[in-house]
Amino acid sequence: MKFFASAPRGLTHALADELRRLGAEKLQSGGAGAHFEGTLETGYRICLWSRIANRVLLPLTTVPAPTPERLYDEVKGIRWERHLHSSGSLAIDVTSTEAAIGHSQYAALKTKDAIIDRFREQFGERPSIDKEIPDLRIHLHLRGDQARLSIDLSGGSLHRRGYRAVGVAAPLKENLAAGILQLAGWPAVAARGGALIDPMCGSGTLLIEGALMAADIAPGLYREHFGLLYWRRHDRELWHTLVEEAKQRRTQGLNDMPPILGWDQDGAAVEAARDNVDQAGLSDYIVIDRRALAPGIAAQLPLDTQPGLVAVNPPYGERIGEINALRDDYARLGEVVRDELPGWRLALFTGNPDLAGYLPLRQERSAALMNGPIECQLISYAPVGVAGEAPALSHGAESFANRLRKNLKQLSRWTRRNGVDCYRLYDADLPEYALAVDLYHGERLWVHVQEYHAPKSIDPAKAQQRLREALGVIPQVLDIVPAQLFFKVRQQQKGRAQYEKLGERKSFHEVREGNCRLLVNFTDYLDTGLFLDHRITREMIEQEAAGKRFLNLFAYTGSASVHAAVGGAVATTTIDMSNTYLGWARENMTLNGFTGREHEFIQADCTEWLHDEAACGQLKYDLIFIDPPTFSNSKRMENIFDIQRDHVWMIRQAMQLLAPGGVLYFSNNYRRFKLDEEALAEFAVEDISRKTIPEDFKRNARIHQCWRILAH
Numbered sequence: 001m002k003f004f005a006s007a008p009r010g011l012t013h014a015l016a017d018e019l020r021r022l023g024a025e026k027l028q029s030g031g032a033g034a035h036f037e038g039t040l041e042t043g044y045r046i047c048l049w050s051r052i053a054n055r056v057l058l059p060l061t062t063v064p065a066p067t068p069e070r071l072y073d074e075v076k077g078i079r080w081e082r083h084l085h086s087s088g089s090l091a092i093d094v095t096s097t098e099a100a101i102g103h104s105q106y107a108a109l110k111t112k113d114a115i116i117d118r119f120r121e122q123f124g125e126r127p128s129i130d131k132e133i134p135d136l137r138i139h140l141h142l143r144g145d146q147a148r149l150s151i152d153l154s155g156g157s158l159h160r161r162g163y164r165a166v167g168v169a170a171p172l173k174e175n176l177a178a179g180i181l182q183l184a185g186w187p188a189v190a191a192r193g194g195a196l197i198d199p200m201c202g203s204g205t206l207l208i209e210g211a212l213m214a215a216d217i218a219p220g221l222y223r224e225h226f227g228l229l230y231w232r233r234h235d236r237e238l239w240h241t242l243v244e245e246a247k248q249r250r251t252q253g254l255n256d257m258p259p260i261l262g263w264d265q266d267g268a269a270v271e272a273a274r275d276n277v278d279q280a281g282l283s284d285y286i287v288i289d290r291r292a293l294a295p296g297i298a299a300q301l302p303l304d305t306q307p308g309l310v311a312v313n314p315p316y317g318e319r320i321g322e323i324n325a326l327r328d329d330y331a332r333l334g335e336v337v338r339d340e341l342p343g344w345r346l347a348l349f350t351g352n353p354d355l356a357g358y359l360p361l362r363q364e365r366s367a368a369l370m371n372g373p374i375e376c377q378l379i380s381y382a383p384v385g386v387a388g389e390a391p392a393l394s395h396g397a398e399s400f401a402n403r404l405r406k407n408l409k410q411l412s413r414w415t416r417r418n419g420v421d422c423y424r425l426y427d428a429d430l431p432e433y434a435l436a437v438d439l440y441h442g443e444r445l446w447v448h449v450q451e452y453h454a455p456k457s458i459d460p461a462k463a464q465q466r467l468r469e470a471l472g473v474i475p476q477v478l479d480i481v482p483a484q485l486f487f488k489v490r491q492q493q494k495g496r497a498q499y500e501k502l503g504e505r506k507s508f509h510e511v512r513e514g515n516c517r518l519l520v521n522f523t524d525y526l527d528t529g530l531f532l533d534h535r536i537t538r539e540m541i542e543q544e545a546a547g548k549r550f551l552n553l554f555a556y557t558g559s560a561s562v563h564a565a566v567g568g569a570v571a572t573t574t575i576d577m578s579n580t581y582l583g584w585a586r587e588n589m590t591l592n593g594f595t596g597r598e599h600e601f602i603q604a605d606c607t608e609w610l611h612d613e614a615a616c617g618q619l620k621y622d623l624i625f626i627d628p629p630t631f632s633n634s635k636r637m638e639n640i641f642d643i644q645r646d647h648v649w650m651i652r653q654a655m656q657l658l659a660p661g662g663v664l665y666f667s668n669n670y671r672r673f674k675l676d677e678e679a680l681a682e683f684a685v686e687d688i689s690r691k692t693i694p695e696d697f698k699r700n701a702r703i704h705q706c707w708r709i710l711a712h
Helices: 012-021 040-049 068-076 104-123 174-183 186-191 205-214 236-256 267-279 320-340 395-418 460-478 532-544 559-566 579-591 606-616 643-655 695-700
Strands: 002-006 025-029 033-037 056-064 089-097 136-143 146-152 194-198 260-264 286-290 306-312 345-350 363-371 374-381 422-427 435-441 445-452 485-490 508-513 516-521 549-553 571-576 599-603 621-626 631-634 639-642 658-668 683-687 705-711
Touching: 002 040, 012 025, 012 033, 012 174, 012 485, 040 056, 040 236, 056 068, 068 104, 068 146, 089 104, 104 136, 174 186, 174 205, 174 306, 174 345, 174 363, 174 374, 186 194, 186 205, 186 306, 186 460, 194 205, 205 260, 205 267, 205 286, 205 306, 260 267, 267 286, 320 345, 395 422, 395 460, 395 695, 422 508, 422 532, 422 695, 435 460, 435 508, 445 460, 460 485, 516 559, 516 579, 532 559, 532 621, 532 658, 532 695, 549 559, 549 606, 559 571, 559 579, 571 579, 571 606, 579 599, 606 643, 621 643, 639 643, 643 658, 643 705
Parallel strands: 089 136, 194 260, 194 306, 260 286, 306 345, 445 485, 549 571, 549 621, 571 599, 621 658
Antiparallel strands: 002 033, 002 056, 025 033, 056 146, 136 146, 345 374, 363 374, 422 435, 435 445, 508 516, 631 639, 658 705, 683 705
16 A cells, blocks of 8 residues: 655654655655555554654545545545445545646635535435544645545544643644654664753644654654544554554553653743643653753753763744843753763754854754754764763673674774775674664764664564663764664565655765775665675776776666776776666765766666667677666566566667677576576576675675676
């Protein structure tokens, strides 16, 4: 099933990471949220567990909507009786983007009329309208002359958890608070046993959301209503199972909660916060007192409190007098953290970034977010000093840390000797910690961590706990700040899913590979733009490229083309179906000084291009590299290219483009792939897989297969 989850502005990437951890597949994220696929259980689980999503929509269909009348006709033709009883109730929400129908409310009215008229004509009765808690909430999105109709499984914004009893002025929305904590690294801090404090807590939203994260509590447990509950296709047994699982996880999670404390000088805010904490059932775990922001906070903490996170959303100020007064508050906040909380991290969320300059702390990074209509910044500060000994690790986490240290010691000698700047440090060496940890040395050390998707037999709570431990251990062992660590979940991909976007930060970092300079991106895609396991293969290409014409098919970001050019190739042709990756490849070539016309970039379906060029029989290349995906859409290959089924055809086509004495390198990462050497008997085929597996991947020798192919 296909779904769409919306998110607050600035949190799309965090939402995508969360959806992936909850089982979403084929993610495509954008400015407003993320499209994804999964089972009905996936959609239900995300409704119950997403801390960041606004809504979870189940798209039904997209229909032409050039006029209100056409929209009415198309909507009336949809079988709404499959989703709603004729005696039920409905509501319609509308969003619009440059729509042909300029009046969105009129479009909602025509949609409502079409649905009601269909029921009246077929069943003699019509659903009623209930804008608050309908049986079916329908989302209509108008874009151009099209209309997408979806069922709102969430039944209203998921930020309404159900625990907010009393509000105060300008409270944070719950999912925005959760996103702030996620970006600030709170899950990893909590996993290490670090505390969470908010010295200007208001109604306590940051503290409550922090407690829900630390205790593994599903935020949806507090909601009384979801849109899926009265949907006619609702699976009640499935939903009951998920809710019971969440209740069990809450019981387990509350057994090991870190200290969570908050203060505020406003007595009404303190009472509101306490009421909200009580509604959330967390009165025994969150301490909130009335206290002005002033020195002495450290004395309020339990004696065994481990350094953790200070998360605060102070007032922003609107008038000059208010802003002048707030300067002292911001400065005092920084002084308290600096002088009393060594080793603690500070995450400041503010709509007035200028005031942040009064904190006597070093800013590490910032992220742009929206608090309603207010443009805000989440600013993270480096901890000051060292707060005693690091918290004790579990036996498993200590084993993981020791393995990282051992690998680092062994591989460091090899990297120095061979001039390797980017390499795999750890690859699921311990089965319980199923991660891949890659190091990229550029202007600083970057750590790219991927979690292999856990099998269903693994208890999700245990897997999550181990992940939290690992993400806490890695910065300690490698002596980096959390901002230098990037985390994703890797699972089996189909087609070009491994290349699909996860976000749009567009933040690139330069690294070196031998004599080549390359750009990597740690946030926007599942992979970084540089397949580290092909390092030796690229070196071979560089060593053989002098004076040759090089062809790079399925080129991805063109790293092999860069190596060929650096090695002295007289011409390179780089081909990929993605314009984004082709642009990335062009940037990589430009970074190394290769901008002439002899370096060609072609956006094309590689199988189509191969077929057409082989038929012409004119172009001849001296060196060819092909590293195709396992599956890919292609008109030439019965709509789906299958590497096992179609590799013989592909190799033969490529060999027709090979000049006499030329070399073809063919590689792929399909673990069950078997080259049909009998069908390729007319060529000299050498399996060089073992030769091309680098030292850092020898723990996983099946990472890829590679052949060197020549004409007899």
